[in-house]
Amino acid sequence: NAGVMQNPRHLVRRRGQEARLRCSPMKGHSHVYWYRQLPEEGLKFMVYLQKENIIDESGMPKERFSAEFPKEGPSILRIQQVVRGDSAAYFCASSDGQGEAFFGQGTRLTVV
């Protein structure tokens, strides 16, 4: 039973490009959470999704950021027109909605 899979592990983008981060939850999990972590800082909640639904996006910046979790396939966190301040580690976690969440290894985004 594979754990939460995130890819890519490392992503380098030039300012103005788009970044797409993927997260495949653990088998049997239909709840996905995205978090951002800046160096030396804590995890900051971004968005909580279930299949085909955004449950809570209160942590998402109003512009340039979007997330989806389609019926088939991984959850995608999309950042348009990236800026240097978007450089961070982005972690995805999944759960069955009742118990603990399990994390992927994260995607480290560097904007140059």
Next chain:
Amino acid sequence: RKEVEQDPGPFNVPEGATVAFNCTYSNSASQSFFWYRQDCRKEPKLLMSVYSSGNEDGRFTAQLNRASQYISLLIRDSKLSDSATYLCVVNMRRGSQGNLIFGKGTKLSVKP
């Protein structure tokens, strides 16, 4: 009041010491509680769930006080390998759905 608030740390303790971390949460309807551990540049991993009756796992003891909306983690006989950031996590009700909200973490450094 922040949704999940932890001791700021850092905690620097000698090997063998006992150390306690505290965490408060704002939503009285919160249903489940966890402690996670995060090593530098790695993903958070579940350390233990926190039950109303309190629970113990080896050198680690977690307690929950619902009336005071307070969670604690006690580590006895600290080891060098316990050095990490400890994250308090609350499944916090928002409307009909829960959401996993992380505290900012408390950094522990165990010295020889």
